Amino acid sequence: MRGDMANSKQPSLFDDDAANESVPQRIELPDGELTLYPHWITDKQVAALFDQLEQQVPWEQSTIQMYGRPVQIPRLNAWFGDEGCDYQYSGYQLPLHPWLAPLTELRQRLHQELGITTNSVLVNLYRNGQDSVGWHSDDEPELGRDPVIASISLGGERRFSLKHRRHKSVKPLHLSLPSGSLLVMSGQTQHHWHHCLPKMQSMTEPRINLTFRQVFPGFRRSSK
Template identity: 40%
Template sequence: MDTLDMFSTPPEHGKPIKIENGEYIYIPNFYDKPTADKYLKRLIEDIKWKQESMNMYGKEIPFPRLTSWYGDQDKPYSFSGITLQPHPWSPGLLKVKKDIELKANVIFNSVLLNRYRDGSDSISWHTDAEKELGENPVIASVNFGAERKFQLKHKDTNERIDIILQHGSLLIMQGELQHYWKHQIPKTKKPLGERVNLTFRVIK
């Protein structure tokens, strides 16, 4: 299995990185550390966090992370057998949304938040290709807190790309990437602090 470490040959930050069947943009210091620190504290304290569960083989399995869904009030989101009704936008989330819209050139109407409490919290291989996201969705991911490894894997070739998502970073996935590449945040035994991830999207 081929693995590409993004930092072995660093691209020019903020430029689209074209890969087979998609592209992404990664900006490691989209927010400076003092600003990112403030957002992390505020998000942990103010967001309405919940541990959702999904049904597998007749059992309720809790997600290995906390989640929350915010956005326009007519935009619920369904995935993994659950449907989330949006909480109203907070001033802080609207500020982040405005910041990233300038870079992504997209007006987002929703955000899924994930809170990873330590290295044992994770998200398994999946795509963000639900029909309500449209044909080629743009997903903008903002990261605060502990650095975590983000992995992309091509469905057909098994090519893998590893990106270390830094505190205050922005990752934009676009083009047909969601149709051909899975992604995950794997578990790690490293002692880690909390991480909050915001994935902004457009619900059609």
């Protein structure tokens, strides 16, 4: 019955009764701004989200250029966004996919609860502790001047490290990102800090990470 179908409300991932209680923790970072919401998504919501993303995302293992040579990245990833929100890193242009329902819900929550506007998201799947991402900054030209990166972690708890790009005397920072957490990197963080997710030999649990971003189409001036 078409009419009934059209009127029935799609169940939301965030309809359950559990309150999303997460007290923000401001993390001191010279030349940068970091806020961690340790339990932004409840365990029940994480379980549903993880399953949906694992099944629905068209995962690919991208090949990037490193020191002029093609290298397969040690993780799977996919890029979603509004039309025209193209994104490339390390010489590789990720195919742009249309939004999936769970990603749209998270995007809306970020906007409604925290006022964070985004038009795209990079989704990474770390299959186990052998998968990782090396030192880098999210400072591609199309991300604009002071990018706000909203990073959501689901699944295996992993270490996330930051090191100052110029001042060796500034101590590196190591955070543990629990499942369901949201880490917001803002201000000048991407200008002054590199971050990475190191391998973790003992980890067998998979992890999905989502970094919501705002892309300014046509802003790419040079290729990194």
